[in-house]
Amino acid sequence: MATLAVPESLPSVAEDCEQLKKAFEGWGTNEGLIISILAHRNAAQRKLIRQTYAETYGEDLLKALDKELSSDFERVVMLWTLDPAERDALLANEATRKLTPSNWVLVELACTRSSHELFLVRQAYHARFKRSLEEDVAYHTTGDFRKLLVPLVSSYRYEGAEVNMTLAKLEAKILRENISEKAYNHEDLIRILSTRSKAQLNATVNHYNNEFGNAFNKDLKFDPKDEFLALMRATVKCLTCPEKYFEKVLRLAINKSGTDEGALTRVVTTRAEVDMKRIKEEYYRRNSVPLDRAIAGDTSGDYEKMLLALVGHENA
Template sequence: MSTLTVPETIPSVPEDCEQLRKAFADRDPLLFWKKCDVDLKMILVVLWTLDPAERDALLANEATKRWTSSNQVLVEIACTRSSHDLLLVRQAYHARYKKSLEEDVAYHTTGDFCKLLVPLVSSYRYEGDEVNMTLAKSEAKILHEKISEKAFNHEDIIRILATRSKAQINATLNHYKNQFGNDINKDLKTDPKDEFLAILRATVKCLNRPEKYFEKVLRLAINKHGTDEGALTRVVATRAEVDMKFIKDEYHRRSSVPLDRAIVKDTNGDYEDMLLALIGHGDA
């Protein structure tokens, strides 16, 4: 005789998620992650139900073990979270893995990647709106000079991107475009196949227009060549409660197709249902 019973009223997906959040509170999420790597819905549920700092620590640790494209995950965490949130990620990482995030990033990366990523994950930026316009203008000139010289790994470029507040960087990039005629990312596209330049462009976009960055990740994840479930799951889990509305708006603007319709076309089953619930299927 089966011990499984179905309730008279089937819980909604958000209610299921809340129950799972409580159930996983005292479990080892990394162990669960390893065991259910073939169950997309459960990976999504585990990621979403984790505390944000714990989730980012898990994603960062997984990213340090891989190369190139995973460095963009480190850029996402370093550049789209607030300074306080990034500090909590570093603390969660230290508590879980008994070493610092900076230590692991330095160990697993080399050369220009290491030179950029270590200060990014170590950063604690000013979060206010105050901007020094004189500084913005002078640093826009510095950025243009170094990029024109193709000194993409220059310490001044890394210093500006890794230490200035997001408001200050935004002012600097606006000056850059006004003074020199191009968006900085266009000038950083001199070699589209250069992996370090791709990371630099991701850094700029994550700091300046995160909704544009995440829209592109989703657009590349949902395409005619097959779905990148890892990227789709990560973005939905980490941005659902942050800025998903803006990401959806940007996706619709760029693709002329609503994000929920694209997800329905490329996914199915419980995984599809969970994705749609988290992005706010049917929301205006």
């Protein structure tokens, strides 16, 4: 796990809460003070700050932030301050409730979290929305999308490194047969993607790539305009090389004619404490521009400062 740059000598939690309270008082909010505290505390520390703030001032810190902040800066601070499982539950709920469900976000959450993390997301979803994540995904999706997404969000994969090579070869052959027949929604294909451990799946995909002369994801590109196939490719990418998936999301978010702040905020807040170092390396490898420079060139103000602090910008 990547660790967030946290100051060596931390103020006490009570002190942090006092400073945050100060940032909200008087004329105008002190955004710089909010960034200097929250952007430099890890998940456990932020949780403690929220608890202490509520006990000391009788108000949820998130409510206070909501009152004081606005637009993209508010969104990045709010998402960051949430407990990771709560944050993912909120993102998943938003993804199901859009006019057209954001299937990409659901795949991302289901396939780049560990089994335990995904289990905690489902628990947080129950607690907050009084429904299950599975039932909302099933209700808001249809056809092949539902067939793929429900097992993905319900999954509890084995997390170990053990790999069964005989099984990998057999399942690579099954994948090949389904793809040759253009049976992209075949239950075996979906079963393999939604139940196998990431290590096992990597072995299967590697065997496929070596054995059949074409990369598995390339073979899933039969029709570049087919949304279901694009989602299948995202599933494979998220499960086998998440940094490549996130690099692409960031690249598309930044290179759009107008920045896609939603995607930028989501990836930075959810990956800052997980694999941001690998994502930054991949971004530089792919674009020959450091990620922080790309973000700085595309955003501004407090939103930019918060994002740069989270991606580990030296001067943040």
